[in-house]
Amino acid sequence: MKFLNFKPLSFNARIFLCLVVMMSLFTASLYYVFIQDQKKMLVEKHIAQGKMMASLLADNARLGVFSEDEDRLKYSVSAVLDQDDVLEVLVFNMDWKLLNRDYGPSQVTAVSSGAKPIAAYTETVAAMFSQSWQPVYLADRDRCSFWAPVLARIDNRSEEDFYFNGGSVEPVLENLIGYVGISVSKDGVDRGIETILVRSAEVAMILLFGGIVITFFLVREATRPLDRLMHNVKAHGINVCRDDLGMLEDRYSQMVETIAESFETINDLKLGLEEKVEERTRDLMVAYDELGVREQNVRTANEKLSKTLAELQQTQAHLVHSEKMAAVGRMVAGVAHEVNNPINFITSAMPGLRNNLDDIVAILRRHESEENGSFKENRPILVAPENDSKKIVKEIKTLLGFIEEGARRVSGIVTDLSAFSRVDESAFTEVDINEGLDRTIAILAYEWAHRIEIKKEYEGGLPHVSGIPGQLFQVFTNILVNAIYAIPDQGIITVRTWHDKGWAHIAFRDNGEGIPEDVRKKIFDPFFTTKPPGKGTGLGLGISYGIIKGHNGEIIVTSEVGKGTEFEVILPV
Amino acid sequence: MKRIPVIIILILLVVPSVRAAEVAVLVSGRLNAYEEAYNGFKEGFVGTTSLAGPKAVMSNSIKEFYLTDPGVANDIDQMFFDARPDVIVAIGAKALDRVRSFKDIPVIYLLVPNPGSEILEEENITGVEMDISAARQLGALTRTVPGVKRVGVVCSPGRSRELINKARTYGWSEGLVIVAREISKSRDFGAVLADMKNKVDAIWMVPDRRIYVPQNVELLFLFSLENQIPVLTFSEKYLNTGAVVSVSIAPYGMGQEAGQRAAGILTGVSSEELKVRPVDSSRVTVNHRAVRKIVAAAVHRAPLGEK
Ligand SMILES: Nc1ncnc2c1ncn2[C@@H]1O[C@H](COP(=O)(O)OP(=O)(O)OP(=O)(O)O)[C@@H](O)[C@H]1O
Ligand SMILES: [Mg+2]
Numbered sequence: 001m002k003f004l005n006f007k008p009l010s011f012n013a014r015i016f017l018c019l020v021v022m023m024s025l026f027t028a029s030l031y032y033v034f035i036q037d038q039k040k041m042l043v044e045k046h047i048a049q050g051k052m053m054a055s056l057l058a059d060n061a062r063l064g065v066f067s068e069d070e071d072r073l074k075y076s077v078s079a080v081l082d083q084d085d086v087l088e089v090l091v092f093n094m095d096w097k098l099l100n101r102d103y104g105p106s107q108v109t110a111v112s113s114g115a116k117p118i119a120a121y122t123e124t125v126a127a128m129f130s131q132s133w134q135p136v137y138l139a140d141r142d143r144c145s146f147w148a149p150v151l152a153r154i155d156n157r158s159e160e161d162f163y164f165n166g167g168s169v170e171p172v173l174e175n176l177i178g179y180v181g182i183s184v185s186k187d188g189v190d191r192g193i194e195t196i197l198v199r200s201a202e203v204a205m206i207l208l209f210g211g212i213v214i215t216f217f218l219v220r221e222a223t224r225p226l227d228r229l230m231h232n233v234k235a236h237g238i239n240v241c242r243d244d245l246g247m248l249e250d251r252y253s254q255m256v257e258t259i260a261e262s263f264e265t266i267n268d269l270k271l272g273l274e275e276k277v278e279e280r281t282r283d284l285m286v287a288y289d290e291l292g293v294r295e296q297n298v299r300t301a302n303e304k305l306s307k308t309l310a311e312l313q314q315t316q317a318h319l320v321h322s323e324k325m326a327a328v329g330r331m332v333a334g335v336a337h338e339v340n341n342p343i344n345f346i347t348s349a350m351p352g353l354r355n356n357l358d359d360i361v362a363i364l365r366r367h368e369s370e371e372n373g374s375f376k377e378n379r380p381i382l383v384a385p386e387n388d389s390k391k392i393v394k395e396i397k398t399l400l401g402f403i404e405e406g407a408r409r410v411s412g413i414v415t416d417l418s419a420f421s422r423v424d425e426s427a428f429t430e431v432d433i434n435e436g437l438d439r440t441i442a443i444l445a446y447e448w449a450h451r452i453e454i455k456k457e458y459e460g461g462l463p464h465v466s467g468i469p470g471q472l473f474q475v476f477t478n479i480l481v482n483a484i485y486a487i488p489d490q491g492i493i494t495v496r497t498w499h500d501k502g503w504a505h506i507a508f509r510d511n512g513e514g515i516p517e518d519v520r521k522k523i524f525d526p527f528f529t530t531k532p533p534g535k536g537t538g539l540g541l542g543i544s545y546g547i548i549k550g551h552n553g554e555i556i557v558t559s560e561v562g563k564g565t566e567f568e569v570i571l572p573v
Numbered sequence: 574m575k576r577i578p579v580i581i582i583l584i585l586l587v588v589p590s591v592r593a594a595e596v597a598v599l600v601s602g603r604l605n606a607y608e609e610a611y612n613g614f615k616e617g618f619v620g621t622t623s624l625a626g627p628k629a630v631m632s633n634s635i636k637e638f639y640l641t642d643p644g645v646a647n648d649i650d651q652m653f654f655d656a657r658p659d660v661i662v663a664i665g666a667k668a669l670d671r672v673r674s675f676k677d678i679p680v681i682y683l684l685v686p687n688p689g690s691e692i693l694e695e696e697n698i699t700g701v702e703m704d705i706s707a708a709r710q711l712g713a714l715t716r717t718v719p720g721v722k723r724v725g726v727v728c729s730p731g732r733s734r735e736l737i738n739k740a741r742t743y744g745w746s747e748g749l750v751i752v753a754r755e756i757s758k759s760r761d762f763g764a765v766l767a768d769m770k771n772k773v774d775a776i777w778m779v780p781d782r783r784i785y786v787p788q789n790v791e792l793l794f795l796f797s798l799e800n801q802i803p804v805l806t807f808s809e810k811y812l813n814t815g816a817v818v819s820v821s822i823a824p825y826g827m828g829q830e831a832g833q834r835a836a837g838i839l840t841g842v843s844s845e846e847l848k849v850r851p852v853d854s855s856r857v858t859v860n861h862r863a864v865r866k867i868v869a870a871a872v873h874r875a876p877l878g879e880k
Contacts, residue, residue, distance in 0.1 A: 062788065063763070063788055063791055063792050063795065066760055066763065066788040066789075066792075067760055067761075067762060067763020067764060067788070067789075067792060068760065068763070068764075069763045069764065069767065071767075072763070152786075152787075152788050153786075153787040153788065154786075155782065155786045155787055159666045159685075159686050159687070159782070160601065160602075160604060160606070160665055160666065160684070160686070162686065162780065162782050162785070162808075163606075163686055163703070163780070163807070163808045163810065163821075164604055164605070164606040164808065164810060165605070165809075165810050
């Protein structure tokens, strides 16, 4: 098995080689045993045949020997001479007198080879037959001889047997009357052995070849997993030498070592871990105790907080109220301003009108006096009566126009305000958004008209939205106020409306400072404001969000710092 | 001729006795021929005595003993001595040999080939000879194989000389030539036969045990077959081995003759009748297979042979 470890060969090659060698050895030994067996059998058969031939010849030659009749003997012997390999046939009488000698066809070679003449065996044979009358086989270097006794029946029977059939119980006795000897060359046996040798060798070679082929495929099939393993090993970039198994062994022991080390490390870690766990547990116990204390604290804090919350809620209600109040304040300011202008129209028309009225009165008095003759007006008439009257009427008309205009404006404002008077209504009605926007803008715009331009891009056929008008206008006011506040100096606010697929969109775009990212997340939170303390409540967008949600709508904010912000309100139509 | 008066005396001694005559039959063995002979004997004996008239024995009993039966061979002397039978019939040579010691009881033998001359001299022993006359034998041959002219016969010196002489006598009258050869050693038989090859038309196998040892019997029939020469033999036994025709004794007839002889002894007949004499009844058996093989071929060959 040493050569199994013959390193420079791969495992399959070694297995294959081993199997082939084993198979060859097996075949060879089998061949050897078979040949020996066949040889033995052949020789035994040859001997048995020879003995039988001698026995038959002895029986055949019985009469010839008995009567020493040469012709008869020749006739008996001729059948044996026909046999292959028979060299010589001898017939002797009981006293070893040669009765007949005949040569087979192959005798010539035997004689020329100087073989020992068969007659030289007579003494040996005689000695053997003195003990038993069985046929005898004698072998020489290149020939062998078979001998058989010639036996004659002895007439030992009763007289009656000579005459009559049957009845005799005595066994038939025989008497030795001569010998026959057949000399046979060994060529036949040798030829037979040679044939068997060649045939068996052929068969053995074929079988061996077949065996090797089958073994090759078997080994290849059987070592396929190993090949795959090697392939994998190669794929891992490990250099595979031809001694694949040895290399695998190395790899394996390396792996085992690594694993053992890993296990050690793990064990160490485990030990450390256990210590640490203990430590942590101790810490945790302490922490737990602390936690108890903290929990107590938290509980008190909680109580405080809930108290605070209640207070806050109260405060919030106050604040909401004050927000409303602020709005009202702003509105009142707006209304006051709005109303102031037309009132100015009226009031500024008043002095002129009074003057004109005085003029008219003067004229009238003059007319009276003219009629009465008594004109006691000390105030001079400023205009010629003709021209004056026309001029006055014209002036009056103009002034009345102013007054009318002022009165009309005021009544418009009042109408606008009436919309706000329904602020607390909670009933849903059909709201004309465009109209509502106009009114809101009208109320708010006065204060900042000098620095902010409001552009309106309404969609003409915007459908009415179902909602609470006061609440919606509050939302618009809030958004617009925020936009105005975000524009530090001059700026434009664009208000657009449009609708699609059952939704009405109202967008307010300003080109103000914009909302930074971190702020935008919080703008709808109540109380969130970037305004200085006392200036803003931070509730505006929070409330607006609630209102729009209440209308099943949405507010979307897009903003870019330094460029502006757009609030888009989307409401179901 | 000395023994005849003794027998007569014996018969005289026997006949007046009041007791029934007793015949003891001793058979050599269970051979078909013996059985036939025994049956023939009973026939001959009973048939003869019943015809013998008032002088005859009142009732006769026949007792049989087989030598081969257990116990018989050892006790037979004592049994005969005690029973004292009136006549002993010995069938076969062995039986005859056993009863020779009873010199005072008449013994009739049969189926004994060539009894010795000393037996023939005993006065109380008589029998039926197995020899068949030469004339009868050769006649059967010429009838079966008509063209036979020369008959070869091989015999021991001195033996069968009488038979051959009678044959020659018969041959002269019938136009047959007897070619006789005498040999003293059985192994010379083959050579003699070979020598006879072209000198005889048939071989006459005579009962001579010294010549016809098994090898020579084989040789004879091989020779017969090889040379198409028919063989005349003395026993049906050799028909199977290749003889063409046999002239043999008929055991039944022989038994009958012996039975008559026994009855004669018991009733007291003339001394002339008590002489040993050749058998009367013989039978000729032809082996037709052998005739076809040997004779037919010989006949076809005959014209050539005569040239
Ligand atoms: N158009 C806008 N441009 C820039 N920032 C805005 C705009 N609208 C709202 N904001 C930011 O959102 C914050 C919250 O607005 P909200 O209206 O809720 O409160 P406020 O305006 O600060 O206070 P109040 O409305 O009570 O005056 C504002 O402080 C502001 O920072
Ligand atoms: Mg605000």
